[in-house]
Amino acid sequence: MQTNFTPEQLAKPAFASSNVELSACLQCDYCASNCPTYQMLGHEYDSPRGRVFLIKEMLESPQRPADTTVEHLDRCLSCLACMSTCPSSVHYMHLMDHARAHIEEHYRRPFKEQLLRWMLAKVLPHPGRFRLAMRGARWLKPFSPLMPGRLRGLVALTPHKLPPVGTLNRRQVLPALGERERRVALLTGCAQTAVNSDINEATIRILRRHGCEVVITHAGCCGALTHHMGKMKESHAAAEKNIRAWMAEINGKGLDAVIVNTSGCGTVVKDYGYMFRDHPLAASAETISGLAKDISEVLSELELTHKSVPKLRIAYHATCSLQFGQRIRYTPMKLLKAAGFTVLEPRDAHACCGFAGTYAMVQPEMATQLRQRKVQTLEQINPDAIAVGNIGCMMQISAGSQVPVVHTVELLDWVTGGPMPQALASVGEVSG
Numbered sequence: 043m044q045t046n047f048t049p050e051q052l053a054k055p056a057f058a059s060s061n062v063e064l065s066a067c068l069q070c071d072y073c074a075s076n077c078p079t080y081q082m083l084g085h086e087y088d089s090p091r092g093r094v095f096l097i098k099e100m101l102e103s104p105q106r107p108a109d110t111t112v113e114h115l116d117r118c119l120s121c122l123a124c125m126s127t128c129p130s131s132v133h134y135m136h137l138m139d140h141a142r143a144h145i146e147e148h149y150r151r152p153f154k155e156q157l158l159r160w161m162l163a164k165v166l167p168h169p170g171r172f173r174l175a176m177r178g179a180r181w182l183k184p185f186s187p188l189m190p191g192r193l194r195g196l197v198a199l200t201p202h203k204l205p206p207v208g209t210l211n212r213r214q215v216l217p218a219l220g221e222r223e224r225r226v227a228l229l230t231g232c233a234q235t236a237v238n239s240d241i242n243e244a245t246i247r248i249l250r251r252h253g254c255e256v257v258i259t260h261a262g263c264c265g266a267l268t269h270h271m272g273k274m275k276e277s278h279a280a281a282e283k284n285i286r287a288w289m290a291e292i293n294g295k296g297l298d299a300v301i302v303n304t305s306g307c308g309t310v311v312k313d314y315g316y317m318f319r320d321h322p323l324a325a326s327a328e329t330i331s332g333l334a335k336d337i338s339e340v341l342s343e344l345e346l347t348h349k350s351v352p353k354l355r356i357a358y359h360a361t362c363s364l365q366f367g368q369r370i371r372y373t374p375m376k377l378l379k380a381a382g383f384t385v386l387e388p389r390d391a392h393a394c395c396g397f398a399g400t401y402a403m404v405q406p407e408m409a410t411q412l413r414q415r416k417v418q419t420l421e422q423i424n425p426d427a428i429a430v431g432n433i434g435c436m437m438q439i440s441a442g443s444q445v446p447v448v449h450t451v452e453l454l455d456w457v458t459g460g461p462m463p464q465a466l467a468s469v470g471e472v473s474g
């Protein structure tokens with residue numbers, strides 16, 4: 043695509059990078075086939091090609107972004123399905139990140155919208171504040187059908203039960219059980235620690251049983267939540283904290299990997315190198331990106347010792363951030379199959395469940411429609427449980443289905459000697 047940036051604009055790294063991506067776009071529209079919002083709305087500007095054009099027009103213009111441009115760009119899930127079919131390898135994620143930051147800086151949203159986004163940025167990345175908000179929301183849950191759209195969306199996602207405050211919120215080193223083969227850091231995360239402590243506990247157990255010393259530097263956000271809202275100052279500050287903490291470990295006793303068990307966060311941590319490309323921490327950020335691994339990648343490198351053979355039909359929901367953001371498509375399914383589960387995929391395996399970071403909270407109507415579509419195809423498999431690799435998608439699917447939803451690592455921990463995931467308590471006799 044022909045671009046028309048001024049030399050002053052191109053002197054800025056963000057514009058220079060976007061110029062490369064925009065120039066690579068052939069406007070061929072191959073990306074439209076997998077785009078959930080284009081499938082739902084059928085509008086060119088709700089397709090990746092249309093959005094690429096809108097981004098170009100918006101970034102080139104000296105005017106503030108137009109309302110309609112923001113509306114169409116806001117509707118993008120950043121699911122990255124479009125990147126999987128692009129013949130020109132346009133890095134849509136980086137383009138969209140720049141567009142969101144540009145909107146955040148140059149566009150004035152209506153007051154209610156600003157307030158919601160401010161609140162999400164101030165609450166979600168902080169486990170203590172998030173727990174408090176979830177407590178309040180649980181009381182409001184029975185009244186959610188009477189609430190206006192956005193509030194209803196927020197309250198509907200609240201889990202019925204919150205775990206007690208865990209002990210993983212401070213620096214600690216958990217030794218390998220048996221001979222130490224690897225030393226790994228685990229990102230315990232922010233929102234995840236507030237709503238579900240089982241995932242981190244299962245991750246730590248399975249890693250320690252398989253020769254890993256697990257280092258937790260602190261409980262904190264990776265920066266993804268604010269990054270997706272274009273709040274770059276906040277997201278960079280959170281990322282910087284992680285980079286410094288993990289580099290201190292690398293420069294001390296060393297690290298073989300930085301493990302992330304929330305695929306949305308993993309996509310961002312793997313992108314730290316790009317995010318900090320013009321920053322004094324560029325080399326450190328690149329090092330961290332190089333060491334970042336999804337938990338399924340690490341488990342596939344270890345020889346898992348299976349102890350039980352569960353007779354369960356598992357519907358595997360491939361999260362967008364894992365299959366498109368990190369290009370990890372089959373690894374979790376292979377691990378589950380090797381463990382003895384019957385693993386099935388829904389027919390729309392490429393489709394987003396509608397969670398997408400903060401999307402379910404800022405675009406609840408579209409998010410609900412996408413969830414209904416996803417839950418329907420998952421339930422058509424008639425599974426005993428649904429396995430997912432991202433806490434947000436777990437919450438989203440749980441809010442629309444009675445089928446137990448578990449993290450893949452909880453199932454793998456169970457079959458290698460850990461406890462049965464609590465969510466499966468209702469499934470009855472499941473192992474033999």
Ligand code: SF4
Pocket residue numbers: 066067068069070071072073074090091094127128129130131132
């Ligand atoms: S598939 Fe790639 S090159 Fe074609 S329109 Fe989409 S982003 Fe542009």
Ligand code: SF4
Pocket residue numbers: 076077078079080088089090093117118119120121122123124125134
């Ligand atoms: S990221 Fe997802 S929703 Fe956004 S344009 Fe690409 S396919 Fe469509």
